[in-house]
Amino acid sequence: MAARRARRGGKKHGKTNLTPLFIGVGVVLVLAIIMGSGLFKKGTGARTADPTPNFRISDYRRDGSRFASTGNLYVFDGRIENIETIGNDRIVCISLPDRDNLQERLPLLVPGNRRLSINLTRGDRFLFETTCTTGKTADGKQVKGVLVVKNAKTR
């Protein structure tokens, strides 16, 4: 409506009514950008928007528990090479085509209680948001440096 008024005013009166309109539009845009940015951060986590830099599977193979600091989140852009389902849990084996040797594999645990919004299929690439944690078996045995999938999205 403002635009229509602006066009009519431009024909009849020149520049007199345009400034408030631009201001309004700019405010709306700024708010939209701010809100959009806030919404994205709310859905995927603030630090997992991009794959974790400088991660090498070979490093992980040598010492996985090194990555198991509390609150440490890792995002991988990986292609699923293999999926093993054991009970309710799944272990997804991915490669990192853009980043690592193709003969390197990174195993990710997808616990049965973790509901993902997408279906994981072999050969497809996803963005996996994981945490490196240490588990414990029923007999008290530690299971160090396991990457547990928190979320996954298509690229």
Place this chain on the structure above:
Amino acid sequence: MKTSQITTALLVSITTGIATAQMPTNTQPAQATGGGAPLPTGFDASGSSVKPQQQDPAHQGETPNPQLLGMELPLLDPSTDTVKYNGGMFDVGNNAAVRARFEKYLQQVPDDSSESKRYRAIIKDILKQTQRAGRDQRYAVGNEVLIHVGKALYQADKYPGDGGQSGTLASSIVSALDSQRQRLQRLRENKELEHDMQELIREADRWQNSSVHRKTAISAGANNSPKKGGGAVDNGGDTNTLRIAHHVKSAAKLEAAQASNTAANEAAAVAAKINYQSVLVTMLMSRRFDHVVIGARVYRHIFREGDTKLDLNEDSKAFELFSGGMGLPPTINTLDTLASNARRDVDQAIQSVHGMLARNKLGEATQGLIQAVAIGEFMQSVATFPTEARQRIARYWTLRKRALTALNARDYATVEDVAAKMKEMDVDFDDSLLLSFTTGKKRQSDLAIRNARKALQAGDEEKFNQYIQEAGTIWPRNPNLDKGVEMIAKYDEGDSVKEEFRNLYKGGEFRKIARDRERFKIVAIDPSLAKQYEEAITLVMKMDGMLQQIKTVADQDATMGPCMAYEKILEWQKEDPRYAEDKEMVLAQKDFESRAHDFVQALRDAENSEKRSEYGSALSCYYRAQCIYPHSAQAAAGIKRVMSIIVQATYE
């Protein structure tokens, strides 16, 4: 006439000295046969040398007939080329004395000297003279011929090759002639004695008649008238009686002398004949056939009474031999015929030998020459036999001798070698029987060695020795006997070897056992160690086979091949710990380990991570190993195991 038997008799006379044995003065048959030990004459089926047959026990202790030609003469068995003489068997071709004589002949140079030619010319001339005299009565051997023959014989006697035979014959002729002259002298004496005796008888008769007449006259005068004169007769009546008695006595003496001369003549005639005949027989046995012919022809002149019968014991085989089985008494003509036949046979044999040599039939030529030499060594055709032909036969003869010697020594390999050479030289040489014999013997010996080996393997040393001895007896130079000796040597040192074997087996050094398997084979005699020995050898062979197979497969894929091989070797070593101790297997494992470094490293990292409970890392390592070698069983097992652990855990 049994010519072959006569020939054989002559042959054997070379070796046995029978010629001298048959002289009237020789009464020792053992000496006649040489007096030595019987010679080996051949070989029976078992390869043993054939000894001369023992004298028949029934005839042991009997003294051979010592009379002239009274001994048993040799008899030839043509089927075996052997001669039976005085109870013994002799192989003419394999008799040491015959061999020596023949070899000497082969090495001699043909006798073509001027002396030899002159000698043969003289003999030929004598034969011609006596032959012509024999054919034509007009040329009957008379005193002139005898004188010529005698002179010629004494000339021939000067030649060394004559051996004094001509002189002997000449002396015999002279002796016989002297005997005949003495006989004639005694006959003449007898005639004179007869004449004297008749004179005495006539005179005595006259005196007797005279006495009787006077007595009658006296008696009549006494009755009618007294006689006038006649005093001497009166006085001589008694004197005549004495004279008559003396004449009668003298006539008796003359008659006795006459009878003595007659007896002496008969005895001298018999002695002269026997002496002459014995010389001829001796010459026949000495193979001086020319002299026999000459002597026989001259005989008829010397002993003109026509009795040519040989003085032989009618019960002797010599009598039967010379009479030809016809029952007729042997005569001087028999000797003449035998000698003539022998001369002809020898000449024909020499001609035959030349023919055989021209056709490369060395075997038959050799046999023919042996017989020719044995019969007529002193004949011209034999003595002048060419050098080149002798050398060819000598080469063949040497091979034949080597074959016999090798056969006698049971050296069958040499026998076969020599037989092959003889076959090359003689187109007709048949070696089939010889080779069959040697092959059979060799197999028998090898079979005995095989049995010995089995006996040793069974630990039966006594039987081993028995079989080895048997093998050595059959074929002393069997090369496999050396193996038997080695076997028993090993057997003797078996105790130390067993100890060494036990130590190696205990230490798992199967490959060392396999490397020295021949040396350690001896321990298999011990049943308790046989199984271990077999196990060690089998295991090493199996490992070698496996390694060979896996290396072949690994070389086909440079990436996954070494991974596969490495993992397979580890798998084998887990299945059988002995594989892990085998050096070859360990070396192969290290080789594949270096060639599959990434794969091996991934597996090791996985194991180490598992040990540290870094199951995430371990799983990643196993996956990496699986990426390198997708068929890895270790990786698959590790993945499965680690996954199971991961999903069992709870995570905050």
